[in-house]
Amino acid sequence: MSVKVQIPLPLRGPTGGLSEVEARGSNIREVIDDLVASYPDIRERLFMGDEELNRFVSIFVQGQDVRLLEGLETTVKEGDLITILPLAAGG
Amino acid sequence: MQANTDRYSRQIIFPGIGKAGQAKLGKSTVVIIGCGALGTVAAACLARAGIGRLRIVDRDFIEYHNLQRQILFDEDDVRNQIPKAVAAERHLRKANSSIEIEGIVADVNYRSIERLIAGADVILDGVDNLETRYLINDASLKHGIPWIYGAAVSSDGMTMNIIPGKTPCIRCLFPHMPASGRIPTCDTAGVVSSAPFVIGALQSVEAMKMLVGAEDVSRDLITIDVWTGAFQHLQISDAPSPDCPACQGKYEFLAARFGARTTSLCGQNAVQVVVPGDAELSFEELARRFQEIGQVSYNEFMLRFAVDGYETVLFPDGRAIVKGTNDESVAKGLYAKYVGM
Ligand SMILES: [Zn+2]
Numbered sequence: 293m294s295v296k297v298q299i300p301l302p303l304r305g306p307t308g309g310l311s312e313v314e315a316r317g318s319n320i321r322e323v324i325d326d327l328v329a330s331y332p333d334i335r336e337r338l339f340m341g342d343e344e345l346n347r348f349v350s351i352f353v354q355g356q357d358v359r360l361l362e363g364l365e366t367t368v369k370e371g372d373l374i375t376i377l378p379l380a381a382g383g
Numbered sequence: 384m385q386a387n388t389d390r391y392s393r394q395i396i397f398p399g400i401g402k403a404g405q406a407k408l409g410k411s412t413v414v415i416i417g418c419g420a421l422g423t424v425a426a427a428c429l430a431r432a433g434i435g436r437l438r439i440v441d442r443d444f445i446e447y448h449n450l451q452r453q454i455l456f457d458e459d460d461v462r463n464q465i466p467k468a469v470a471a472e473r474h475l476r477k478a479n480s481s482i483e484i485e486g487i488v489a490d491v492n493y494r495s496i497e498r499l500i501a502g503a504d505v506i507l508d509g510v511d512n513l514e515t516r517y518l519i520n521d522a523s524l525k526h527g528i529p530w531i532y533g534a535a536v537s538s539d540g541m542t543m544n545i546i547p548g549k550t551p552c553i554r555c556l557f558p559h560m561p562a563s564g565r566i567p568t569c570d571t572a573g574v575v576s577s578a579p580f581v582i583g584a585l586q587s588v589e590a591m592k593m594l595v596g597a598e599d600v601s602r603d604l605i606t607i608d609v610w611t612g613a614f615q616h617l618q619i620s621d622a623p624s625p626d627c628p629a630c631q632g633k634y635e636f637l638a639a640r641f642g643a644r645t646t647s648l649c650g651q652n653a654v655q656v657v658v659p660g661d662a663e664l665s666f667e668e669l670a671r672r673f674q675e676i677g678q679v680s681y682n683e684f685m686l687r688f689a690v691d692g693y694e695t696v697l698f699p700d701g702r703a704i705v706k707g708t709n710d711e712s713v714a715k716g717l718y719a720k721y722v723g724m
Binding site: 300301302305346347348349350352355356357359360375377378379380381382383 | 417419420421422508509510511512513516533534535536537539540541553556557558559560561566567568569572574579604606615616617618619620624668723
């Protein structure tokens with residue numbers, strides 16, 4: 293399954309400035325794993341320690357918070373839009 | 384009174400507001416915390432819309448680089464070193480002399496915030512850092528006052544309403560504050576004025592909707608990119624999270640268990656800033672960013688950069704010493720601006 297992942301400003305360093313990239317997987321966990329495989333520098337910004345996803349990002353599938361679905365086990369469909377969103381500062 | 388009926392006639396015609404809504408706005412109090420781009424846009428909208436009492440709180444002075452997007456200030460304010468809160472109050476009085484406008488020059492921290500939001504019907508977020516936002520979140524939940532989060536950096540912005548007991552709060556969605564130095568700020572990533580203009584305008588209309596008792600107050604997290612024209616409504620939970628400490632009544636930021644600590648270093652004309660959590664600053668990355676805006680040098684132990692007339696020394700654990708001032712809020716402000724907190 294190929295999906296589009298929206299990359300927020302703080303994570304665009306590792307993607308070379310790209311704000312949207314393609315990734316593959318059947319659920320969010322696999323999509324994130326694939327993203328990290330393509331852009332290894334994203335790992336330390338998305339994960340605390342080895343496993344736990346950092347708790348300063350929210351993840352949305354097709355505009356819906358994955359917490360309302362199955363969290364990281366939420367399945368994705370071909371072409372889905374995944375949004376990774378940290379809280380923005382600046383005012 | 385006749386003048387005011389005429390003044391507000393065009394928004395009274397709008398069915399969502401009407402005469403009854405206008406009367407409610409006139410009896411309302413809004414506290415705007417932070418008066419930069421978001422804060423000036425929101426203050427301008429709300430003062431002109433006839434909010435009865437407007438309190439505008441900010442700790443900063445005006446600099447030339449603020450004029451690009453902070454719409455209530457002008458070159459005289461910079462030359463005369465007028466604090467933002469005072470300049471905002473002065474300019475808005477000329478736009479609407481029939482409402483109460485109170486500009487307060489103060490640092491918003493765990494000691495001052497409850498006094499500053501007292502009496503508010505809605506709190507509007509115009510601050511430039513995350514720490515103060517988590518603090519506003521705590522104070523809002525503790526006192527049952529809705530607040531409207533808004534942020535803008537680069538060409539991006541986002542906003543969300545937090546209604547205590549009804550919607551998720553900022554910690555429900557983002558339980559941890561990002562480590563220092565990991566978040567872009569307007570001072571390092573830049574900002575296109577349209578981004579805060581759109582977000583400040585959306586915050587203002589949501590405030591007005593809450594105050595007139597509209598039923599369709601936004602329950603979404605809204606994100607925009609003014610450069611690409613993208614506008615997203617992200618659907619979040621319709622209730623506070625049972626796992627959220629703040630929504631369960633544990634106000635850790637208000638209790639000052641988190642948040643940056645500043646200490647004036649006696650006799651050194653310097654202030655130390657200590658940030659919570661275990662930050663691991665990447666000097667290489669920070670130096671790249673600082674090169675654009677000031678002088679920077681670093682080794683494995685510390686990074687020095689000079690900007691805005693101050694020399695700041697950063698340590699890998701996120702600790703900083705700001706030289707050239709004894710003022711703790713100046714040091715904290717510099718840290719928030721350039722390192723991020
Ligand atoms: Zn909460």
